[in-house]
Each structure stands twice: as C-alpha cells, then as structure tokens.
Amino acid sequence: MQQHPINQRISFLLQSFKLSARAFSEAIGEKPTITQNYVGTRNSMPGADYIEKVLKHFESINPAWFLTGAGEPFIGDAQASPVTISSKKNKGGVQANNIGQNTINNISLEDCKRSLESSQQEIEQLKAQLASKDALLGAKDDLIAAKEEMLSLLRAGHNRPN
Structure with missing residues (x-):
C-alpha cells in the first residue's frame, strides 16, 4: 500500500470498518464533526489526542502505518473487525468483534x-x-x-x- 496523508488513512479506516465519520467519532469518544473535518473538504490535520483515541479504540490498527503510511494497515493477520452502531445519537452501544479480549461493547x-x-x-x-x-x-x-x-x-x- 502506498504512503498516503493521514487524512486518507482515516478515510481508509472508515471504509474498512464500514463506519460513517459520525459513527467513527462516536466510537472513539470524539465530537461527531471532528472526523468529518479530517476526511471532508477541510482536510484538517488530526492532533495527537485524536490519533491516540483511534489507536486505543481500534487495537488492530498498525500504529506505524497509521502515523507514517509504512507497512500494513492492520497488525498481523487482523483485518478490520465489523463494527455496527446499534442506534443513533449515543443511545446504543458500539458492537465489535473482540475475541479473547476483556472488552464488551468496545469498553x-x-x-x-x-x-x-x-x-x-x-x-x-x-x-x-x-x-x-x-x-x-x-x-x-x-x-x-x-x-x-x-x-x-x-x-x-x-x-x-x-
């Protein structure tokens, strides 16, 4: 995979996890407009706090790839786990495949x-x-x-x- 700006890597993650910018933001505990600012026409650069939240929440993401674009997007054989939002406006939990981890609803x-x-x-x-x-x-x-x-x-x- 070619090296892309971090905004394109965030867009790639949205597609991989099949999430909208809003759902992705809610999953990592950010305001819904934040991710849209990074992947939309604004193309703002994400700060360290945002990057940390993404890497902590989606543990299958290769941090080196996310930061630099070098290597594979996901660690080892891991692929993007399917993620679904059970209801709108934070009334429901975020569901994910977390096999063998101490997590429920991504917490x-x-x-x-x-x-x-x-x-x-x-x-x-x-x-x-x-x-x-x-x-x-x-x-x-x-x-x-x-x-x-x-x-x-x-x-x-x-x-x-x-």
Missing part, C-alpha cells in the same frame, strides 16, 4: 475501573461540597436569627412597635 475492563474510580472521587468531592453548602445554610439561618433578635432589641429600645 475494556480497565476503562470501566478507571471510570468507576473517577466517578467515586467525583462523588466524594460532591459530598464535601454538599456538606460545605449545608454549613453555609446553617450559618445563614443563624445570621438571620441574630438579625431578627437585633431588630427586636433596637425596636424595644426605641419603643417602636414596628
């Missing part, structure tokens, strides 16, 4: 563990924020009570009924 066990750990940390932060908010609300109530008491004393001191 690895390690990714799930990292996501769970991140979510648990976020929950702890939110609990701390909630406790802080409750403390502030308690202080606010105390200040309002003190203000009302001060107003009552001032009114009593001046013999004013209101």
Whole structure:
C-alpha cells in the first residue's frame, strides 16, 4: 500500500470498518464533526489526542502505518473487525468483534475501573461540597436569627412597635 496523508488513512479506516465519520467519532469518544473535518473538504490535520483515541479504540490498527503510511494497515493477520452502531445519537452501544479480549461493547475492563474510580472521587468531592453548602445554610439561618433578635432589641429600645 502506498504512503498516503493521514487524512486518507482515516478515510481508509472508515471504509474498512464500514463506519460513517459520525459513527467513527462516536466510537472513539470524539465530537461527531471532528472526523468529518479530517476526511471532508477541510482536510484538517488530526492532533495527537485524536490519533491516540483511534489507536486505543481500534487495537488492530498498525500504529506505524497509521502515523507514517509504512507497512500494513492492520497488525498481523487482523483485518478490520465489523463494527455496527446499534442506534443513533449515543443511545446504543458500539458492537465489535473482540475475541479473547476483556472488552464488551468496545469498553475494556480497565476503562470501566478507571471510570468507576473517577466517578467515586467525583462523588466524594460532591459530598464535601454538599456538606460545605449545608454549613453555609446553617450559618445563614443563624445570621438571620441574630438579625431578627437585633431588630427586636433596637425596636424595644426605641419603643417602636414596628
């Protein structure tokens, strides 16, 4: 296979995986327009984050080929695994052939563990924020009570009924 610009290699992957630019973007966790910017008339150059997402998600892609165009597109005897989107607008999962790997719907066990750990940390932060908010609300109530008491004393001191 000839060496092509990376945009043409992305187009080749779209055809190999039988995915639209939108579905490909959603599969790697990018905004739907990102891949279209790379393969469409814009021909923007993908950044390192995008390339990393592609290589992490589609493990059968030969990284040397993807980056330089040298070698074969897929590692070893691997070919593009058929990928289908089960429904539109991220309401369904991405299905792929992942034989002998710890993945379900293209999500690895390690990714799930990292996501769970991140979510648990976020929950702890939110609990701390909630406790802080409750403390502030308690202080606010105390200040309002003190203000009302001060107003009552001032009114009593001046013999004013209101």
